Amino acid sequence: MGSYQIEWRGNEFTNFSSREENIPLIIVNHIVDGTAESCDSWFRSSTNKQSSAHFLVTFKGEIKQYVRIEDMAWANGLKLYDIPKAESALVRSMKMNPNLYSVSIEHEGTTGQLTEEQFQATLWLHRYIQDYIRNKWGHEIPMDREHILGHFEIDPLRKANCPGKDFPWEKLIKELQKKSQAKSEQKWRYEGVEFLHKQGILNDLKGWKEKICEPMPVWAVCLLMKRMILKDEEKNIKTDTVN
Ligand SMILES: [Zn+2]
Known part of the structure; x- marks a missing residue:
């Protein structure tokens, strides 16, 4: 459209x-x-x-x-x-x-x-x-x-x-609801990265949002998990390289 x-x-x-x-x-x-x-x-x-x-x-x-x-x-x-x-x-x-x-x-x-x-x-x-x-x-x-x-x-x-x-009432309402659904789904997708950004676990919020539907490589998943564990232990995480 x-x-x-x-x-x-x-x-x-x-x-x-x-x-x-x-x-x-x-x-x-x-x-x-x-x-x-x-x-x-x-x-x-x-x-x-x-x-x-x-x-x-x-x-x-x-x-x-x-x-x-x-x-x-x-x-x-x-x-x-x-x-x-x-x-x-x-x-x-x-x-x-x-x-x-x-x-x-x-x-x-x-x-x-x-x-x-x-x-x-x-x-x-x-x-x-x-x-x-x-x-x-x-x-x-x-x-x-x-x-x-x-x-x-x-x-x-x-x-x-x-x-x-x-x-065309039926067609109009059906299309309108499809689009409002797509919109709310999209919003929901960002909830997780926004939360992790606020927690200081993700830095580059814009970059993550742009890649919101892309798969993550193993190294990035592991680094994120490491950050979360270190944060949990209140340790310094500044040596990580993942954004
Ligand atoms: Zn009229």
């Missing part, structure tokens, strides 16, 4: 407001029900006083942004009296406008069927949003169907077809 460029397309007419200190808790998927061009010009139009989204993903796999993640887009607004009708238990429990705690992604198309380029781009974007929120607010959005939603789960009455019957 490659890296993507996000093109900023918001202008002075793009609708947004304050999150009022709320942290984003969910990612909401939408369908344009039309072309990327129509969506792009609508989100930049002076006559649009009603809607916006943070991102748009095109058939070609381009990613455009209209509203900062720090701000609230006008994508899945709900009147307070309609909140109990939401399919999402999380949305029902929040009892406030879902725009305040969501990040919204529009997708070019009509039925929710994505091109492969578009699927890969939105997969990357979900991960990007998760990383962004972790870095900014220290909050981890779980990559599951409770937190990765469709507009229809917020507003089943008016938005039953958003993002559409062909939206």
Whole structure:
């Protein structure tokens, strides 16, 4: 999976407001029900006083942004009296406008069927949003169907077809969970060398991390064991040559 460029397309007419200190808790998927061009010009139009989204993903796999993640887009607004009708238990429990705690992604198309380029781009974007929120607010959005939603789960009455019957939920969640698993596995791999480094048994932490999956020669294993035994005996280990 490659890296993507996000093109900023918001202008002075793009609708947004304050999150009022709320942290984003969910990612909401939408369908344009039309072309990327129509969506792009609508989100930049002076006559649009009603809607916006943070991102748009095109058939070609381009990613455009209209509203900062720090701000609230006008994508899945709900009147307070309609909140109990939401399919999402999380949305029902929040009892406030879902725009305040969501990040919204529009997708070019009509039925929710994505091109492969578009699927890969939105997969990357979900991960990007998760990383962004972790870095900014220290909050981890779980990559599951409770937190990765469709507009229809917020507003089943008016938005039953958003993002559409062909939206690849199963494939998306499966790929997202694969990647978050890979990430946590990787973190776990460093735990041992970080501990031994803190204990003064390994010196070159960066070097060891770079070779984290490589086998160790017998001499290095033995030197490490020697260091540990000597350290245990509170003896000087400075004569060793292994890094
Ligand atoms: Zn929608």
